[in-house]
Amino acid sequence: MKKIVLAILAIGIFGAWQTASAADIVGVITLTGTPPAEKEITPMMDNPDCAAMYNGKAPTTHFYVVGPKGEFADVVVSLKGVTGKSTGASTPPAVMDQKGCLYKPQILAVQTGQKITVKNSDTCVHNVHCTPAVAGNEEHNDVQMAGGADLTYSFPQPEMFLRFKCDVHPWMFAWVSVFDSPYFSVSDKDGKFVIKNVPPGKYTVEANHRKAGAQTQDVEVADKDVTVNFIFAVK
Numbered sequence: 001m002k003k004i005v006l007a008i009l010a011i012g013i014f015g016a017w018q019t020a021s022a023a024d025i026v027g028v029i030t031l032t033g034t035p036p037a038e039k040e041i042t043p044m045m046d047n048p049d050c051a052a053m054y055n056g057k058a059p060t061t062h063f064y065v066v067g068p069k070g071e072f073a074d075v076v077v078s079l080k081g082v083t084g085k086s087t088g089a090s091t092p093p094a095v096m097d098q099k100g101c102l103y104k105p106q107i108l109a110v111q112t113g114q115k116i117t118v119k120n121s122d123t124c125v126h127n128v129h130c131t132p133a134v135a136g137n138e139e140h141n142d143v144q145m146a147g148g149a150d151l152t153y154s155f156p157q158p159e160m161f162l163r164f165k166c167d168v169h170p171w172m173f174a175w176v177s178v179f180d181s182p183y184f185s186v187s188d189k190d191g192k193f194v195i196k197n198v199p200p201g202k203y204t205v206e207a208n209h210r211k212a213g214a215q216t217q218d219v220e221v222a223d224k225d226v227t228v229n230f231i232f233a234v235k
């Protein structure tokens, strides 16, 4: 009899676990219209260290990273107003590299308390200067020599598009968004994003791009993946 009760209890717990299971919010982001032409970063050619990596042909800016069918990359997607859920302290570090006198990636998202490892893959010196705008997030300004040890940063407060710049190379910028939860994603070159393991509930999904602005959509997550697509127009 005891065994049967235990079995029923186990089934009950399993059932409860199943109904409380999380789902993913997935989607594709599209840009309509023709974005402004990217500009050649010509000042880079005045810097012999950087110019040497490009055979004299300056790379361009990457304000709008868009595929042939409007697939819109570098859009930061998050769940608005979800706070106090950070697992940043136990999440592996996010990595940002300095390569070809540019930050890669240029758009990054992390959790509060999650480490950001900054590498220097170039053969020249860089200077990592982050300039947060939110109180509690500390400014840092560190020289990083070629072949120098990785630098590590983390931020305790949520902040959208926290700026990293290089004082040696004034065209170098990266934008790190910090969230107080693991529920965010940055759209890839196919415009796709995935916010994983979202607990059931009602949410407002926000898609935010440095140049194209922000949009929101309301969704309800139950036990199946939910699709939310965003269409941005060139302003």
Ligand SMILES: [Cu+2]
Pocket (backbone or CB within 6 Å): 101, 125, 126, 127, 166, 167, 168, 169, 172
């Ligand atoms: Cu630099």
